[in-house]
Amino acid sequence: MSAPSRRRAGLLIPLFSFPSSTSWGIGEIGDVAPMVTWLAAGHQHVLQLLPLNEMAPGQQSPYSAISGMAIDPIFISLPEVPEFESLAADGALSPADFAHLVAMRGATHVDYATVRALKQRALTQAFDYFWNTSWRRNDGRARALQAFLSEQAWWIDDYALFRAVHHQEGERPWFEWPTALRTRDQVALDQARDALARDVLFYGYLQWLAAEQWSRARCTAAAAGVALFGDLPFMVDGDSADVWARQHQFRFDVTAGAPPDAFSETGQDWGLPVCRWDVMAADGFSWLRDRARRSAALYDGYRVDHLVGFYRTYVKPRDGGDAFFTPSEELDQVALGETVLDVFNASGAEIIAEDLGIVPTFVRQSLARKSTPGFCIMRWEREWDTDGQPFRDPGAYPVRSVAASGTHDTEPLAIWWETATDEDRESIAALPSVARHLLNGREPSAKAVNADVASRPYDRQIRDALLEALFASSSELLLLTVQDVFGWRDRINEPATVAPENWTFRLPWPCDRLADEPEAQERRAALRAWAERHGRDA
Numbered sequence: 001m002s003a004p005s006r007r008r009a010g011l012l013i014p015l016f017s018f019p020s021s022t023s024w025g026i027g028e029i030g031d032v033a034p035m036v037t038w039l040a041a042g043h044q045h046v047l048q049l050l051p052l053n054e055m056a057p058g059q060q061s062p063y064s065a066i067s068g069m070a071i072d073p074i075f076i077s078l079p080e081v082p083e084f085e086s087l088a089a090d091g092a093l094s095p096a097d098f099a100h101l102v103a104m105r106g107a108t109h110v111d112y113a114t115v116r117a118l119k120q121r122a123l124t125q126a127f128d129y130f131w132n133t134s135w136r137r138n139d140g141r142a143r144a145l146q147a148f149l150s151e152q153a154w155w156i157d158d159y160a161l162f163r164a165v166h167h168q169e170g171e172r173p174w175f176e177w178p179t180a181l182r183t184r185d186q187v188a189l190d191q192a193r194d195a196l197a198r199d200v201l202f203y204g205y206l207q208w209l210a211a212e213q214w215s216r217a218r219c220t221a222a223a224a225g226v227a228l229f230g231d232l233p234f235m236v237d238g239d240s241a242d243v244w245a246r247q248h249q250f251r252f253d254v255t256a257g258a259p260p261d262a263f264s265e266t267g268q269d270w271g272l273p274v275c276r277w278d279v280m281a282a283d284g285f286s287w288l289r290d291r292a293r294r295s296a297a298l299y300d301g302y303r304v305d306h307l308v309g310f311y312r313t314y315v316k317p318r319d320g321g322d323a324f325f326t327p328s329e330e331l332d333q334v335a336l337g338e339t340v341l342d343v344f345n346a347s348g349a350e351i352i353a354e355d356l357g358i359v360p361t362f363v364r365q366s367l368a369r370k371s372t373p374g375f376c377i378m379r380w381e382r383e384w385d386t387d388g389q390p391f392r393d394p395g396a397y398p399v400r401s402v403a404a405s406g407t408h409d410t411e412p413l414a415i416w417w418e419t420a421t422d423e424d425r426e427s428i429a430a431l432p433s434v435a436r437h438l439l440n441g442r443e444p445s446a447k448a449v450n451a452d453v454a455s456r457p458y459d460r461q462i463r464d465a466l467l468e469a470l471f472a473s474s475s476e477l478l479l480l481t482v483q484d485v486f487g488w489r490d491r492i493n494e495p496a497t498v499a500p501e502n503w504t505f506r507l508p509w510p511c512d513r514l515a516d517e518p519e520a521q522e523r524r525a526a527l528r529a530w531a532e533r534h535g536r537d538a
Helices: 029-041 082-088 095-106 112-135 140-151 153-168 186-195 197-224 241-245 277-282 286-298 330-345 361-369 413-419 422-429 432-438 460-471 482-486 511-516 518-533
Strands: 008-012 046-048 227-232 250-258 268-275 301-304 313-317 324-326 350-353 374-377 401-404 477-481
Touching (some): 008 227, 008 482, 008 518, 029 197, 029 518, 095 112, 112 140, 112 197, 153 197, 153 241, 153 286, 186 197, 197 227, 227 350, 268 313, 277 286, 277 330, 330 350, 422 432, 432 460, 460 477, 460 482, 460 518, 482 518, 511 518
Parallel strands (some): 227 301
Antiparallel strands (some): 250 313, 313 324
């Protein structure tokens, strides 16, 4: 962890999950302001987001990115785009689009296809207005865009050209493009940049809008005392600007995934390209340095997704051969992982490692040497080498760690409790940190814990006893999923599945109205009390 040691608490809430009353059916960058206001009132000082990277066409998983650098335009707040506001006075939306907007605002889940199409039309209109009123006249906004494109040229030049060609090619993946463009022949690239100059500018304009809005969101969060944490995906989609621009650094005869674990008995095949680590090492891991630089520019800190994959990547041959790890030897795996951690830490942002699933002991030892905190998920924290493998009391978690009730991949605590064995429920309820709160502060004993706890439903008392036990944990940082704070049963994602409900969860109320909702008011007060009581009021 790069930042000074301090006890804090925060919530994991994907940006897409907290739209406001003015949003277009999905949480947007402009919605960060009301959300951090609510968090700050509850003395929560971290907002953990999922990746904001632009998703591949037709995808809704934030871990399937068409760019490791670009913010997805679906998160742009249209009311904050000056060109669209100028058009709105003349009725920018057609009756059909206005009807779609009303429907999306009233929906209970995110409808990505409808929202993306609706926003694409609106943003295209906004750019047309910008082109005619600012770009051709080279006014102040045009010069501001030019300055942004020059400053961000190190990533945006390849990205904007990739997006323009991708659109011209009917959104076909780059490996199906004409040979000269697919292989990045310089003459073909120059010709495409000239022929598609307006489209290239359009994609740069969208990133400029997102950057301007994100900068304001960062300032608002900082003023409220809330750090914005992001999530650096382990890999980008094979059909991405990054892979197209660095084809020699990736293997395409194999795909990356995860070995068998609690989520999948047969392992997971993500279909993602695999890094050629030797080639990346030869140029000083420049791509990873660029990703770390970009993440540090966007966030106060970020979670490194699938950290173990940077030590050893689990790959499956496309020809059906046996899966294997690369690198194959432990010494090489340690050297690679620690080099990558050094790259990420050099960015200056606070780093936390997603070290869940099948993680070798030597990786955890390496994280400790590098003073990089991993996660302590209550339901998985056990004394694995002790008879009966009892749960570990949160008071015994390592100080340099992140205590958590779950992740975007896990089922909420409510579902876990209801599906756990009687022995597990009784065991976790008997933990001193949990039992103390079940007994309203009285010192726990083996006989003091209610005998019927194993058969009890997941009620408010059990919910809050588990949550407060995590607040009392030794971990410096606590991250709770918003579902667990409220005791909801909604999932963000179910791993190893492709389902329409994945990544579509929305809060039941607009985020700018949380202060008016009795249930949200009560939860905010509880969070504040726990933060104060357990020294997490940073």
